Amino acid sequence: MTRLSDHELWAYIREDLPYFDLTTHLLEVSSKTESLSIITRDKVVAACTEEAARIGELLGCEVYYSVASGTKVEEEGLLLELQGDGEVLHQAWRLCQILLEYACGMATHANRMLQDAHNVNPDCEILVTRKSFPFAKRFTMRALLIGGVMPHRLGLSESVLIFENHRALYDDEAAFEAALPQIKKRCVEKKLVVESESLEDAKRMLQLGADVIQMDKSVPETLAALVAYKREHHPHATIIAAGGINRKNVIQYAQTGVEAIVTSSLYQAGMADLTSSWKSL
Incomplete structure (x- = not known):
């Protein structure tokens, strides 16, 4: 940067x-x-x-x-x-x-x-959220990039990440699932990222074409099961963990085999x- x-x-x-x-x-x-x-x-x-x-x-x-x-x-x-x-x-x-x-x-x-994560999973990256101090994004992002981590999202304009509140814009879950293939088609050069909170929902999103599953506040056991499922059925997809992860528990989450961990904790270093x-x- x-x-x-x-x-x-x-x-x-x-x-x-x-x-x-x-x-x-x-x-x-x-x-x-x-x-x-x-x-x-x-x-x-x-x-x-x-x-x-x-x-x-x-x-x-x-x-x-x-x-x-x-x-x-x-x-x-x-x-x-x-x-x-x-x-x-x-x-x-x-x-x-x-x-x-x-x-x-x-x-x-x-x-x-980052070193804690790499010690148990060399392929796991640490991604920092866009939740930087107001008016200090460039400063905080430069400091964190120097530390070796990468941005998860720099803002709302460059990535596609569907949250539960986005799903609620549809009449029901069936309507959302029906729309997902078209959303995927329109992403063109972007990856389609969907946040999920359960193993079954994450599997369903992968089946419907999600490129990345962001598991929010999931326990490590669920993440490990999802990673195993992904490797067998959707090897080109990516699983990332988010929600409440910091240096105290990063090793536990990195050991699950996820490709990345998303955190806001680094802003409170x-x-x-x-x-x-x-x-x-």
């Missing part, structure tokens, strides 16, 4: 720094050159370090060091070092650190969840434990 643009970064800067830093203005901070280092206290996957470095540049700092996004950084490892006069460095300080705390937190959690160090030059 492309980096966040200067326009987006300036919007972030102006939200927190609309005019000037009142505290440093009152303190009459020295104009001598200083160095700011942002350091991780834990092992993390670095994410959005390029954006953090660019924020420093936009505010007038010089980037002395920046680790590449996607790099696994050990405890006490350096993520970013900026240099500049005291006033501009203080302006960049919290903006950069907070951005990195969120981005590294999501990327690290995503990477660990929390912030990475970062700190900063200052020195005069």
Whole structure:
């Protein structure tokens, strides 16, 4: 995914720094050159370090060091070092650190969840839902992609996913099933994904031509049975699990043999434990 643009970064800067830093203005901070280092206290996957470095540049700092996004950084490892006069460095300080705390937190959690799944099922992908923080989709998606997961849906316009509420638009289930072959035909280059909550319904949807079955809030035993049925009768179909899956139970679900796990939990990963160090030059 492309980096966040200067326009987006300036919007972030102006939200927190609309005019000037009142505290440093009152303190009459020295104009001598200083160095700011942002350091991780834990092992993390670095994410959005390029954006953090660019924020420093936009505010007038010089980037002395920046680790590449996607790099696994050990405890006490350096993520970013900026240099500049005291006033501009203080302006960049919290903006950069907070951005990195969120981005590294999501990327690290995503990477660990993916590794947990791959340890028991190398063919199982972790897909993050479109339920990102409002107004923060590009930032959160970039951080999670750096962590190694993929988007389930980026929005409503690029994929076909039939939920129970969509079925309710028809007079009854028979009418929906009668319409499904035509829906499948009109998908053309898209896969037809149908959400199901029972083994028998999932089997029926596969028989009617669904390319992907998304099982919602299903127990692992049901998923394993559906995967076995799919492999025997519809080997080209895909089974994905969704609903209430997080890092605590991802192994249990990955072991069922599903091709993917859909989760929103990565948006609640929390912030990475970062700190900063200052020195005069």
